[in-house]
Amino acid sequence: MPVLRSGSPHRSVRTRTTVAGILLATVSLLVGLPGTAGAAAAGHAPEPRHPEQDWAGSQIARHEGGGGGVLPTPSLAATVEGVDVSGHQGNVNWSGLWSGGVKFAYVKATESTSYTNPYFAQQYNGSYDTGMIRGAYHFATPDTSSGAAQANYFVAHGGGWSKDGKTLPGALDMEYNPYGDTCYGMTATGLVNWMKDWFATYKARTGRDAVIYTSTSWWKQCTGNSAAFGATNPLWVPRYGSSVGELPAGWGFHTIWQYTSTGPTVGDRDSFNGAYDRLQALANG
Template sequence: MIPEHTNETGNPEDNDHSGGQAPAARRFRERGAPFLTVLREKLPASRRRATQAGVAVAAVGVIGLMIGCGSPGQSEPNVQDAALQAPIPSPSVPPQQAAPVTPESSAAAPPAPDAQAEPEAPPGPPVEGIDVSNHNGEIDWSQVAADGKKFTFVLATDGTSFTNPRYGEQYRGAKEAGLIAGAYHFARPGSSSAEEQAERFLDTADYQADGKTLPPVLDLEVDPKAGGCYGLSVDQMQQWTKTFNEKVKERTGKDAIIYANPSFWRECMGSTDAFGNHALWLASYDVDSPSVPNGFGDWDFWQYTSKGKVAGISTNTDLNQYKEGLARLERLAR
């Protein structure tokens, strides 16, 4: 009798319940083990430890391949080729977790609009305005506005000691009536520093970027007492003016408007073009068209008479034009 669980040879180890696949597995272990050892030896020590499990997995995969191919009627695969084909996983950085997709995140965000500079306001017909001081007394600004005046300059300070006592009422009254208003300082360069006069002027003027205020004005004229350039050289006058304007820029963010006449600019400022980027308020009377001083490309404001008559003001008044039209005047007042 043949013992149970043995084959006809009587050798229990030769009992094959897998159609002859167990012997193939043993042969793979015997023939493939040296090759797998070589593979592990070729890896760096750090990778060898990290991939030990991977190699084992690869070996199992190869065994499965060999067993699958070891059925009767098929030739044994080459163990070396099978090992090379089996994947040997390498340690890698785990993939980052993807952010959950929500309806908000799945919708493409609209592109941000390109920042575009505001187009320049179109030029228009000249705009009429006035300038006033304490000499003009009380003013009915509603009548000034009804008379077609769109802007005014108001004297704030003179030199280092004089302040227009009517500045507040004239300046506020003009704005309340709808006029665009600006303050001016009568400069006296020979009497004190540019910093001192600029600080005093700006403290009085109380410039506000409210859309109704013109940049501060530096009024440059000959010395009303002695004539000439206050005893200063051209270079000294230029430096004084530069320092005053830098203080205005520092405190208001605006370049000062420069008031001057052609002869003063030539004799006291040497026809410099150092202030050509500033708006020019040009004083020139009894002419059809003013002569622009060297150093400026054109005039912006033109004071064309000191003997004007305006409704709401009992005295003669300086009359002015702004050359570029109302839209650009409003742009200047921003």
């Protein structure tokens, strides 16, 4: 039987095969590790793990306090009472809310590009059927996908708009990250650009400038108090106290104020800053 010498082709093939196997295993391991080139190539955080627990204001009381049913200070200015709802409320008694004076509603439709509210039809159509002016909102997770991708997903799953006099423009919910870093691991410039992408895509799809839901404290911390949206996007601001308080930069007034998260029947109660005909004007564009 011939003896294989150190330089024989058989050993070279076996050595190359072994080295290739080691390299393949190493690459596979790296792809699975956070902070590696493989993970960076994916470029996004995991999809939301508990989207049914994320709604407009779900993180506000947690980070800013309040939420305990403080009624607004009486004012001579005209206002319209509203609510906002999401999947965690299930089927909503819209006729009861209407009888209690609620005239408009915002309904969570989507989150990221993976979640749709399973109660959306009952909530969105039910509010409309009782006579309310209603709109849909999207809970943003800027670290999971692009602004354009999330705006397109929102429009495709209930966030569109029609000029029927009863549909409000869609709203983008920008608040504290329920899954980690407050500002989604992004710079102020990165977050502002993400929102610009979302708003531009939404307007291209619907013809409307969307509403933005955000708190002054989060806005200052995460966007550097950007004034980039005040001239175009109506402001829906949460503050659980007797007055709306300081507004984010760029806005001289608010359009909607979420003033409590513990209201009767439905917790999240809102006040439109104007008379009913102004609410109709917002719906009609």
